[in-house]
Amino acid sequence: MAESEDMTSMGEDVDVAYETNEEDPTNRNEAASWIRKRAGVVAAKDLPAEPSEEAFRLGLQSGMILCNILNKIKPCAVPNVVKAPSAVTTTPDEEAQSAYYENISNFLTAIEEIGLPTFDLYDLDEGGDFSRVVNSILALRAYSETGARKFLWNSKASSIGRSFVRRNSESALNTISRTHSLSSDRLLDMTSQSGDGNDCNEESDSGHLYMIVCDLLEDREEEDIPMIVENIVNKVNEEFETLQEEARKQDEAAKEQERINKEKDLLALQEEARRQEEAAKEQERLRREKDEKETAERIKREQEEKEKAERIKREKEEKEKARKLERERIKQEKKLKAQEEKMRKKEEARARKDQERIQRQKELQALRERAKQEKLSAKELERLNIEKELLEEEERLRQQEEEQERIEREIEQQRAMKKEEYKRRMEEYNKYNVNTEKRQELTAQQDKELQELRSTISAAKTDVRSMQQNCQEEADNLGTHAHTICHAAAGYNKVLEENRKLYNQVQDLKGNIRVYCRIRPFLPGQENNVTSVDYTDEETVAIIIPTKSGREGRKASMFNKVFGPSATQEEVFSDTQPLIRTVLDGFNVCIFACGQTGAGKTYTLTGPDDLKPDTMGVSYRALNDLFNISEERKNLMNYEISINMVEIYNDEIRDLLVEDGTSKILDIVNGSKKGINLPDANRIPVSSTDDVINLMNLCRKNRAMNDHSSRSHSFLTVHVFGKDVTLGTTIRGCMHLVDLAGNEKLDNPDDEATHIQKSISALGDVLVALANKSSRVPYKTCKLTQLLQEALGNQPKILMFVHVHPDIEEAGETLSTFKFVERFSTVEGGAGKSSDVRELKEQICYLKAALAKKEAGDPHWQDLLNSPSGDSEDKSDESAPSKLKSSTTKQPAKSSNSLMKKMAASAAAATRLTRTKK
Missing domain, CATH: 1.10.418.10 (Calponin-like domain)
Structure with missing residues (x-):
């Protein structure tokens, strides 16, 4: 027991003290x-x-x-x-x-x-x-x-530092020496098993160590214990020194790592300070640039305000001058009117005198005639009185004769009545005096006739019942037949609705956004002008672009359809007619006419001022077609067609269907249940083309009163409301016919031109977003796109007419128009084409034009391949066609025909490829 206590005290003397850094x-x-x-x-x-x-x-x-x-x-x-x-x-x-x-x-x-x-x-x-x-x-x-x-x-x-501390080591050794002896081998095994001294205290507590020592010293001689203890102490010292050396090395490594970390932190702080300094300098530079920009804008704004004030002053002076002239004119007119009034009064007085004189002459003549008539009438009156007396006497004699005849007729009638009464009484007497046998036969005959009459009545009742049953069966058959007819009618309406959807899908497959090109012919007297149109076919237009360097550039574009100078209004409308008819099925259609001023936009949509059946524009023909179809479907659908017409000038909307000439600014209200986003605009029902022509003449008159109307966007909106006669369902469709303002560039653009360019650019952004099926469409940019939001946001059918001015001097504006429509015309089926496909189409256009010139015998057909592209002037790099030409000019001249055939084959293959993608 004492040994156990001594071993315990030894275990407690050797412990681990933690020195925590x-x-x-x-x-x-x-x-x-x-x-x-x-x-x-x-x-x-x-x-x-x-x-x-x-x-x-x-x-x-x-x-x-x-x-x-x-x-x-x-x-x-x-x-x-x-x-x-x-x-x-x-x-x-x-x-x-x-x-x-x-x-x-x-x-x-x-x-x-x-x-x-x-x-x-x-x-x-x-x-x-x-x-x-x-x-x-x-x-x-x-x-x-x-x-x-x-x-x-x-x-x-x-x-965290650690060190072993020994307390009362000598007493511990003495205590160990009094225990059992241990062999050195067993002690070494114990030392190797126990591991490092540092970890011993972590592996087990002092009690555990005591058990190990007891186990090692068991069955050992007492004289061996000091040597074993000395070996233990030596091993512990060696391990302790090893651990101290390792700890020192680890401390040095930690300090070195700490120094490196501090250096890294210092470098990071220096780098951060440098970046902050650069950011401060950049912020200062941006602030200076912002201040300079604001100063420049303020100067520009002040200059614009000054110019605006001067312009307003000039306008006021001009208006004041015009008012003075107007007052002078009104004063002169009043003076002339006063003179005319004075002359008129004199003429009226003279006329009254002449009238009075003539009246007196007429009255005098009338008195003379009356006196003459009175003299004649006295003699005539006497003669008439005598004749009247004679006639009265004759009438009295005639009445007496008639009274005598009436009395004689009454006497004759009384005699006849007496004869008839006598005859009737004699017949009754004879009737009652006939024999009994005849009377019985007569009675039997009457009974027989009565029985026949009863049987006839019974048969008639049976026939009536049979007739009622037949009528009931026929009524039931009619009800069944009517139910069958109603079911068939419902199926017919369903099939009709499916046919409408299929028709709409066919139009969608042809393209929701279609771009047509129409080339205006030269007007009379301009036939000798140089044209900018170099080549055309059904889908391609190539124009010549004069450059500053003197070389002729060319620009080729592809469209859904190209109408040449000789195309008629009927040909243009025939391609748009299927698209327009979808309005009656409840879909929205937007038809735009774009191009520079004088390119023929208004002619395409409305026609000339002097309308004829063959010169009517798309607007009249579209409405006439809608009237005809609604008349054909009147047994199925009741259609109500109404129109309104407005114009947009400087981003303000004005109504053109006003009779008093006022120009009230209208507000847009989107989200209406009836699909009408201009509730204050005049919307007039129409039922014939003549009604539309009269309203269009009123609009033309109102536009002529406004000087700015030639630089505004005009809208003709057709609203269609249909109601199914059988089911009562309703549909709504809308068609916008938009005549866009001329998009030509001006050297000194004013507010008017700025608004036009901004609105047309915004329309292009909206069409690009719709073509790409983007989730966000920028309708709110301007009034033009806001007004079209309801129509463009619900399965729209969009048709853009691009008009080309044929004069070579207008080629630059034509090029700008081509670039505008290329933004959305190169999108088919809702997915944007890649630039490679666009370049391939341009190459096809150039190859087609070159091949056509080659076949026509034009010696300058190679110039089409050598000419630079029209959308860049004086480029150092060659365009795609010129690169193609540079690679082909190295071939011998005699192989040019085969080369052109290969080029044409490539063009045809590329065309088939693009059509396959469609």
Whole structure:
């Protein structure tokens, strides 16, 4: 028992004292990173990746994270983990604080049992030694990575120093010498098994060491014990020196690493300071540029305001001058009117005198005639009185004769009545005096006739019942037949609706956005002008572009359809007719006419001022077609067609269907249930082409009163409302016919030109977005696109007429128009074409034009391949056609025909490829 107590005291004398250095933030970050990794981001949500000491302390204060991690490393190490609210987001109350202490106590007990360094409860409070907490977490990490048997805790790896301290070593040796002896081999085995001295205290407590020593000294001689103890001490000293050397090296490496980290931090701070200085300089430069820009804009704005003020002043002076002239004119007119009034009064007085004189003459003549008539009438009256008396006497004699005749007729009638009465009485007497046999026969005959009459009545009743039954059966058959007819009618309506949808799908497959090109012919007297159109076919137009260098550039574009100078209005409308008819099926159609001023936009849409059946434009023909179709379908659908017409000038909308000449500005109201976004505009029902012509004449008159109408966008909107006669369903369709203002560029653009360019550019952006099926369409940019939002936003059918001015001097404006439509015309089926396909189409255009010139015998056909592209002037690089030509000019001249055939074949193949993609 004494030996056991001595061994215990020896085990207690040899212990491990932890000398903890000041906490390193790197260790804290490593510990936090390991905890987040083991516990998971959700469980360690209150613990940042690189926490401060305070944040780390608050995150671990509840003990839940530490207990859960220990249970993952060593299952059931802490069997009961108390749930408690987070200390980060709430202030712990007394109950929560008690739960925190219980979790921390359970955790410390568990790691103490497996031989890991521990800490005190107050180390997690403010002012505690938090480095001990970090040390315990790092030791737990090492334990989880190496396992229980291979675990070696080296505090230097975490910048925490350790040293062994021996207390009362001599007494310990004396105590050991009194125990059993050990062999040196057994002692060496014990030393190798126990490992480093530093880790011994981590592997087991002093009691465990006591058991090992007892086991080693068992059955040893007493004289061998001092030598064994000396060997143990030597081994311990050697291991201790080795550990000290390793710790020193690790300290040096840590210091070197710390120095490198500090240098890196210093370099990073210097780099950050340099970047901040550069950013400050850049910000200063931007501020100066902004100030300069604002100054320039302010100067420009002041200049514009000054010019505007001068312009307003000039306009006021001109208006004042015009008012003065108008007042002079009105004064002269009043003077002339006064003179005319005076002359008129004189003429009226003279006329009245003449009239009075003539009237007096007429009255005198009338009196003379009346006297003459009175003289004649007295003689005539006497003669008439005599004749009247004679006639009255004759009438009296005639009445007496008639009265005598009436009396004679009454006497004759009385005689006849007496004769008839006598005859009737004689017949009755003879009738009652006939024999009895005849009377019986007569009675039998009457009975027989009565029975026949009864049988006839019974047969008639049977026939009536049969007739009623037949009528009921026929009524039932008629009801069944009517039900069948109603079912067939419903199926017919369904098939009709499907046919409408299929027709619309066919139009969609042809392209929701179609671009047609129409070339205006030369007007009378301009036949000798040089044309800019170099080549045309059904889908291609190539124009000549004069450049500043004197060379002739060329630009080729492809369209859905090309109408040459000789195309008639009927030919142009025939291609648009299927698209227009979809309006009656409830779809929206937008037809635009774009191009420079004088290119023929208005002629295409409306026609000339002197309308004839063959010169009517698309607008009249479209409405006439709608009237005809609605008349054909009147047994199926009731259509109501109405129109309104407005113009947009300087982004302001004005109504053109006004009779008083006023120009009220209209507001757009989108989202209406009836699809009408201009509720204040005059919308007039129409039923014939004559009604439309009269309204268009009114619009033309109102536009003629406005000087700006030639530079405005005009809208003719056709509203169609249809109601099914059978089912009562309704449909709404809308068609916009838009005559866009001329988009030519001006050297000194004013507000008018700026608004035109802005609105046309905005329309191009909207069409590009629709073609690409973009989720965001910029309708709000200007009034032009806002007015079209309802029509373009619901399965629109869009047709753009591009008009080409034939004069060579207008080629630049034509090129600008081509560039505008190319933005959305190169999109088919809702997907944008790549630039390669566009370049391939341009090459096809050039090859077609060159081949046509070659076959026509034009010696300058190669110039088409050599000419630069029209969209760039004086380019140093060759265009695609010129590159193709440069590669072909090296061939012998005699092979030019085969070359052109190959080029044509390539063009045809490319055309088939693009059509296949469609």
